[in-house]
Amino acid sequence: MNPQRISVKWYVDKPEAVAPDKVVPVFHRWIQQSVVPGFLIDVADYRHMIDGPGVMLVGHDVDYALDLSEGRPGMVHTRKRSFPDNLHDAVAGVLHAGLTACRCLVQEKQLGATIDFRTDEIRLVLQDRLHAPNESSSFDQLRDAITDLLRDVYEGADVAIARETADDRRCLTARITAPGAPDQSALIERLTAAVH
Amino acid sequence: MLAASWKQALADRIPANLAHEIDVFEGQLELKRQGKIDDKVFAETRLRRGAYGQRYDNGRRHDGLAERELPFPSDGLTKGPETVWDAPGMQRIKIPFGGLNPDQMEVLAELAEEYSDGVLHVTTRQDFQLHYVHIDDTPDLMRRLASVNITTQEACGNSVRNVTCCPIAGVCRDESFDVTPYAKALAYFLLGHPDCQDFGRKFKPAFSGCAEHACGLVMLHDVGFVAKVREVDGKPQRGFAMYVGGGLGAVPHQAKLFDEFVPGEEILPLTQAIARVFARLGEKRNRNRARIKFLVAKLGVEAFKRLVLEEREILPHDDRWTSYLANLSETDESPLKDAVQLNGQQRPEGYDAWEATNVYKQSQSGYATATVNLPLGDLGADQMRALADIARKYVGDTVRTTVEQNIVLRWISEADLPDVYGDLAAIGLGDPGAGTIVDITACPGTDTCKLGIASSRGLAGQLRTHLTAKSASMPDAIKDLKIKISGCFNSCGQHHVSDIGFYGNSRKIGNHAVPHFQVVLGGQWQENAASYGLALGSVPSKAIPTVIDALADRYVGERERGERFQAFIGRLGRKAVRAIIEPYMSVPAYEQDASYYTDWGDPREFSIGDMGVGECAGEVVSLFSMQISKAESECFEAQLAMDDRNYAQADAMAYSAMTLAARALVLTQFPEVGTEPQLVIDEFRTRFYDTELFFDRFAKGKFANYLFDRHAAPNPNPDKDSAHRLIEEAQLFIEATHMCETRMSQTAPAGR
Numbered sequence: 001m002n003p004q005r006i007s008v009k010w011y012v013d014k015p016e017a018v019a020p021d022k023v024v025p026v027f028h029r030w031i032q033q034s035v036v037p038g039f040l041i042d043v044a045d046y047r048h049m050i051d052g053p054g055v056m057l058v059g060h061d062v063d064y065a066l067d068l069s070e071g072r073p074g075m076v077h078t079r080k081r082s083f084p085d086n087l088h089d090a091v092a093g094v095l096h097a098g099l100t101a102c103r104c105l106v107q108e109k110q111l112g113a114t115i116d117f118r119t120d121e122i123r124l125v126l127q128d129r130l131h132a133p134n135e136s137s138s139f140d141q142l143r144d145a146i147t148d149l150l151r152d153v154y155e156g157a158d159v160a161i162a163r164e165t166a167d168d169r170r171c172l173t174a175r176i177t178a179p180g181a182p183d184q185s186a187l188i189e190r191l192t193a194a195v196h
Numbered sequence: 197m198l199a200a201s202w203k204q205a206l207a208d209r210i211p212a213n214l215a216h217e218i219d220v221f222e223g224q225l226e227l228k229r230q231g232k233i234d235d236k237v238f239a240e241t242r243l244r245r246g247a248y249g250q251r252y253d254n255g256r257r258h259d260g261l262a263e264r265e266l267p268f269p270s271d272g273l274t275k276g277p278e279t280v281w282d283a284p285g286m287q288r289i290k291i292p293f294g295g296l297n298p299d300q301m302e303v304l305a306e307l308a309e310e311y312s313d314g315v316l317h318v319t320t321r322q323d324f325q326l327h328y329v330h331i332d333d334t335p336d337l338m339r340r341l342a343s344v345n346i347t348t349q350e351a352c353g354n355s356v357r358n359v360t361c362c363p364i365a366g367v368c369r370d371e372s373f374d375v376t377p378y379a380k381a382l383a384y385f386l387l388g389h390p391d392c393q394d395f396g397r398k399f400k401p402a403f404s405g406c407a408e409h410a411c412g413l414v415m416l417h418d419v420g421f422v423a424k425v426r427e428v429d430g431k432p433q434r435g436f437a438m439y440v441g442g443g444l445g446a447v448p449h450q451a452k453l454f455d456e457f458v459p460g461e462e463i464l465p466l467t468q469a470i471a472r473v474f475a476r477l478g479e480k481r482n483r484n485r486a487r488i489k490f491l492v493a494k495l496g497v498e499a500f501k502r503l504v505l506e507e508r509e510i511l512p513h514d515d516r517w518t519s520y521l522a523n524l525s526e527t528d529e530s531p532l533k534d535a536v537q538l539n540g541q542q543r544p545e546g547y548d549a550w551e552a553t554n555v556y557k558q559s560q561s562g563y564a565t566a567t568v569n570l571p572l573g574d575l576g577a578d579q580m581r582a583l584a585d586i587a588r589k590y591v592g593d594t595v596r597t598t599v600e601q602n603i604v605l606r607w608i609s610e611a612d613l614p615d616v617y618g619d620l621a622a623i624g625l626g627d628p629g630a631g632t633i634v635d636i637t638a639c640p641g642t643d644t645c646k647l648g649i650a651s652s653r654g655l656a657g658q659l660r661t662h663l664t665a666k667s668a669s670m671p672d673a674i675k676d677l678k679i680k681i682s683g684c685f686n687s688c689g690q691h692h693v694s695d696i697g698f699y700g701n702s703r704k705i706g707n708h709a710v711p712h713f714q715v716v717l718g719g720q721w722q723e724n725a726a727s728y729g730l731a732l733g734s735v736p737s738k739a740i741p742t743v744i745d746a747l748a749d750r751y752v753g754e755r756e757r758g759e760r761f762q763a764f765i766g767r768l769g770r771k772a773v774r775a776i777i778e779p780y781m782s783v784p785a786y787e788q789d790a791s792y793y794t795d796w797g798d799p800r801e802f803s804i805g806d807m808g809v810g811e812c813a814g815e816v817v818s819l820f821s822m823q824i825s826k827a828e829s830e831c832f833e834a835q836l837a838m839d840d841r842n843y844a845q846a847d848a849m850a851y852s853a854m855t856l857a858a859r860a861l862v863l864t865q866f867p868e869v870g871t872e873p874q875l876v877i878d879e880f881r882t883r884f885y886d887t888e889l890f891f892d893r894f895a896k897g898k899f900a901n902y903l904f905d906r907h908a909a910p911n912p913n914p915d916k917d918s919a920h921r922l923i924e925e926a927q928l929f930i931e932a933t934h935m936c937e938t939r940m941s942q943t944a945p946a947g948r
Contacts, residue, residue, distance in 0.1 A: 028259070032261055048572055048574070049571055051624045127310050133198070
């Protein structure tokens with residue numbers, strides 16, 4: 001299975017503290033300073049949409065967003081070009097880049113330490129209905145490809161991977177939960193090892 | 197087993213003609229990658245499939261500190277003049293008369309998720325736009341649309357654009373009759389029509405069911421139709437008041453009355469005749485004067501009409517002019533549910549405010565049309581899917597987009613309205629205020645458009661918040677005002693026809709550029725956009741909310757009983773109105789308030805450096821160039837078929853390529869040749885072979901004989917060798933066609 005667009009969402013720890021308007025200048029500066037991985041182009045502001053994509057940092061090969069969908073803010077990282085040749089590495093890369101972006105946002109002085117991200121829940125979406133249709137066989141392939149990865153990075157935590165919906169109109173989506181997950185730094189370290 | 201491609205997966209769901217066109221387009225992408233298509237020709241080719249450029253696609257962007265090169269990995273490959281191949285683009289999707297069904301809505305949602313940023317945008321011409329789309333993804337995107345009978349053909353470029361129509365046509369209490377079948381007939385009649393391929397600029401038709409409401413905004417269109425019924429021998433006859441030569445752009449023109457009454461059977465041939473006159477006499481060198489409005493203004497409508505009627509007289513008959521009239525009921529809609537009155541049902545919180553602005557009682561008793569108020573015309577993929585489910589639950593297929601960037605659900609049984617509202621609110625689409633002052637129209641502006649000067653969407657978002665906060669206490673006279681915002685003078689936000697309009701510009705203050713908007717007041721939305729507002733002065737973008745408040749306060753305080761805003765502005769006079777906005781026109785020094793020096797929603801110091809070369813005007817390429825490009829693509833497709841060992845198809849496509857190339861030459865002398873191969877080849881023989889125009893010094897007429905021989909004696913059993921040979925011959929014939937055209941243009945009289 002070789003999906004051509006994969007996104008991951010890391011959830012904000014205290015949603016009530018999120019101020020999307022403050023993220024707009026932060027994302028512009030990330031472009032100036034190449035703060036996060038990827039070839040970044042522009043900032044798209046969708047704060048006017050209820051439960052929408054929030055504030056997006058659009059790139060050529062990747063996107064980032066302080067996403068407001070599901071009524072739960074989070075950092076969504078999407079890879080849309082230049083994939084490794086196997087799903088394990090592709091997912092590892094997306095998880096790593098997404099969580100790295102979370103850490104960058106957490107460390108942003110402009111945001112005054114008001115934002116933090118959970119590590120015990122991830123929403124993983126394969127946005128490619130041709131190569132990864134939302135079918136049980138595809139989900140099995142996905143689960144098989146990432147079980148070892150998740151076991152390694154979440155060592156010690158009780159990881160579960162569930163298919164979010166069987167509605168075949170929706171993209172194949174996995175909800176990964178890991179109560180007792182390590183903190184961001186530990187997780188990033190392990191993901192760094194996984195991608196290299 | 198998974199299909200290897202969308203082409204394979206959708207093979208039996210795409211109409212053959214649409215599939216072929218998309219294959220040809222995909223072939224043209226490959227030819228462009230190989231450097232075999234000229235930049236301008238390719239740009240116009242992709243524009244005519246709705247694949248547009250976007251801001252920064254010249255590979256440069258000012259990041260707030262400095263202008264930077266955007267390091268796209270295109271290695272010099274371009275998709276048009278100064279347009280980098282890998283730069284994100286915009287895909288425009290035509291929705292004729294705004295008509296949508298839930299299956300189409302779901303595919304649109306899928307495309308937004310997989311090829312764009314997850315957001316669908318409704319335009320001021322009832323289209324959809326997807327942004328940040330890679331050109332490589334466009335063929336599959338088009339295939340998936342084709343599988344639900346949507347084509348992107350001629351969504352952009354110098355072509356007939358979307359045919360728009362009143363979104364309540366067929367359910368309107370005031371209409372003369374349902375104009376939907378006429379709008380649909382015209383849309384599909386003109387799509388790809390040979391007489392519409394040689395315009396110097398775009399061409400926009402519109403339909404309206406009545407004269408007095410805004411509906412189809414006929415007066416600002418290139419050609420427009422307002423439904424009328426007259427009595428002939430005691431019987432009602434349906435027809436249209438026909439208008440021509442309207443248009444906005446930098447300098448708006450009101451359409452002129454072409455004919456008080458055109459019967460239904462004449463609207464297609466007359467529009468075809470207008471297209472021919474436009475193609476023949478319209479300006480093509482000066483892109484700024486190439487819209488039909490300039491031609492009508494130059495000739496005068498009476499002279500223009502004479503030319504059109506002369507053209508009409510000589511048009512070869514086409515059954516399609518009238519065949520649709522036998523099936524007018526084809527577009528009739530049936531309600532999903534029986535009509536039940538709303539009687540004492542529980543109304544959820546917020547319902548009353550929503551019903552007051554968003555619900556329209558239809559002419560059909562017991563039914564209503566609800567407007568889904570989309571913030572800045574945007575909805576997300578999940579919202580679109582959920583809206584499709586709401587449509588299936590309550591109304592079925594009766595969904596339309598609107599030119600106010602909203603979506604309407606028609607044929608709701610009134611008793612279901614509270615539940616519809618509840619379901620919409622649950623997906624974040626339950627905002628009231630549709631069509632009111634908080635429902636602001638804005639073009640994409642500097643968000644994505646290369647021509648945007650100031651942030652129309654940034655301002656619209658700010659005003660929406662500002663005015664929504666006040667809406668509860670706002671007088672009705674203010675609530676009913678319309679605000680429309682364009683990012684530049686090109687009027688894509690239709691600012692000329694609003695009560696309060698703005699278009700973006702820039703002013704130099706000291707060493708800094710400051711975003712401004714020109715204030716345009718007193719446009720008339722009613723009566724099909726009956727008149728345009730006038731520009732009164734430029735105000736810095738950050739002062740606009742205060743200007744709105746000042747204008748609103750004066751209007752409320754001084755209007756006469758029942759006086760509309762346009763009349764109020766007219767009564768006050770330009771000088772007095774300018775005096776209202778004048779205090780807000782000054783810009784504080786940078787050191788005093790640097791916020792004026794950035795635009796809404798963008799912290800970068802404002803600059804016009806990111807503007808690029810717009811593609812709205814398309815590229816003027818010769819009819820020959822456009823046609824020969826198709827021949828080359830067909831020849832390429834023949835090679836692909838041969839690689840797939842489909843020798844019969846390879847043979848057929850090689851022959852088709854030669855016919856297309858011959859037609860490209862014939863069109864230079866005989867634009868009305870049509871597409872039937874025998875006629876094309878006969879004309880080619882007469883005009884180019886018998887005259888020896890096609891001959892070159894060495895090969896003489898050899899290459900022409902490749903076409904004649906294949907036409908006269910098709911191979912009943914093509915094999916690999918014969919297919920290969922025919923493809924080679926087709927390639928040589930195409931080359932010879934190029935040489936012939938080059939020789940002809942070198943000997944043509946000056947000024948041709």
